[in-house]
Amino acid sequence: MKKEVLIKKGAEASLYLQNWHNRKVIMKKRLSKKYRIPELDKTIQAQRTKRESQIMHKAKEAGVSTPIVYFVDLQNSTIVMEYIEGKQVKQILNEMSPNERTKIFTCIGELVGKLHAAGIVHGDLTTSNMILTQKGDIVFIDFGLSEQTWEVEARGVDLHLMKRAIMSTHFMYADECFKAVLDGYQKVMGKKAVAEILDKIAEIERRGRYITER
Amino acid sequence: MSNGYCLGIESTADDFGVGIVSFKGEILTNINNSYIPEKGGIHPREAARHHADVAGKVITEALKRSKIEPKDLTLIAFSQGPGLGPCLRTGATAARSLALYLNLPLVGVNHCVAHIEIGKLTTGATDPLTLYVSGGNTIVSAYELGKYRIFGETLDIAVGNCLDVFVRELGIKFEGGKAPGRIVEELAAKGKKYIPLPYTVKGMDLSFSGLLTAAVSLLKEKKCNIEDVCFSFQETAFSMLTEVTERALAHTEKKEVLLTGGVAANSRLQAMLKIVCEEHNARFFVVPKEYSADNGVMIAWTGILSYLHGITVPVEKSFVRTKWRLDEVEVPWVEKRSLN
Structure with missing residues (x-):
């Protein structure tokens, strides 16, 4: 992966804009929350990362535009998806x-x-x-x-x-x-x-x- | 105008409180007398009876300790809602009598607004995102265009209520002055193992009823030790609160966070919010312990702010408002700011 630019630090995740195999992508990395105990934090992160990528795909089937999901990394709670202009x-x-x-x-x-x-x-x-x-x-x-x-x-x-x-x-x-x-x-x-x-x-x-x- | 004194009466639930505050914001007295039920939760009629019994004593004591005479008072304020009808009416009756007897203007104060305003007065916060957590309320609010808007709130029971019921199920009697949240906090500090419990966040809103049911079932099954259940219960509930506060903070882009209400005294919750504030470069404020739970001072101070902006209520129209929402109240004393 090449250099990444932080474009949004949300409450839930950080969004990085980067070039990924010649595509302009958003890398959405869920942040580990220091205020939560690790056991609770890990469960919530993994659950939401998985669910988010699955449902984004289902939404497209329903005729609702969502970014294309290119890559999901559950270990690091990261989703690589299409950048929407x-x-x-x-x-x-x-x-x-x-x-x-x-x-x-x-x-x-x-x-x-x-x-x-x-x-x-x-x-x-x-x-x-x-x-x-x-x-x-x-x-x-x-x-x-x-x-x-x-x-x-x-x-x-x-x-x-x-x-x-x-x-x-x-x-x-x-x-x-x-x-x-x-x-x-x-x-x-x-x-x-x-x-x-x-x-x-x-x-x-x-x-x-x-x-x-x- | 700036040389007056206001006596405020708080009586929305189990506390009967009287506070006296000067128009400059100096707090002269804060006297409180709580109704402690024999068993179970707050019985509105019994609580109101308690308030009626102690009202005279508490008001006299407040005046005595403030070292001012009744004739020095300029204004009477009372909690007009939201809260338990019988309790509110008792406090209102005391306030009306005082206003009539001393021939003073009367102000009806919204209890939730008062929790925010006392936080601002005592901590110096100016335009905070507020997490207001108590036995009756769980609200994430910030000021926008004339009102304290509600960005998130509980969809069912308040977090303080959730803690209260949980502690009653623990079979521990409320000791005098010891808040249920404090009991859970102490037990949780000894807990180590996290037991998964329902974590219910919907956007910026929350739900605590599932968490309560599951935690009480754990207690009844008696398979886990109490400390672990308290630990898991507290971690889950406070993580939920912190998550929605962080989301609202990102959404509103406020630079301050204020924690207020009875549950604000919990140090674990404070620690969690502090972490969030550091990450978002926001300043973190916690209302001092003596003003976190219901008190008359916050009513007196909010009464002053209202009065200075021309808000008073004639005695004949001073009906209590048991379901008066925070976001219905005009707050002209807060500087006008618009979103973005």
């Missing part, structure tokens, strides 16, 4: 017109629908984990907390967390954005599934702390 949705949202925002969030909703229809929940659907490419496609990244499940509960939590992420980061237009997400989601999952998931989200929110409607 583009910008995080979080970075560009403020520059968008309301129409563009609606369009992009409808598209995101469709993609989440496709994942859920294929039995995948992403687990961390923040706008930092979605990249808009120059061609206008949306690529989902960071499947580190994803799960394979068909449970409505898990899908509900997935969307609930997304709603919360939008509300805390893009509170100025959170309502319109989440509505667009649901519109897109409905295109894939159908009306009945959306009604079901909305009930679930409401139930999850009621389970939370200090909800006035309870």
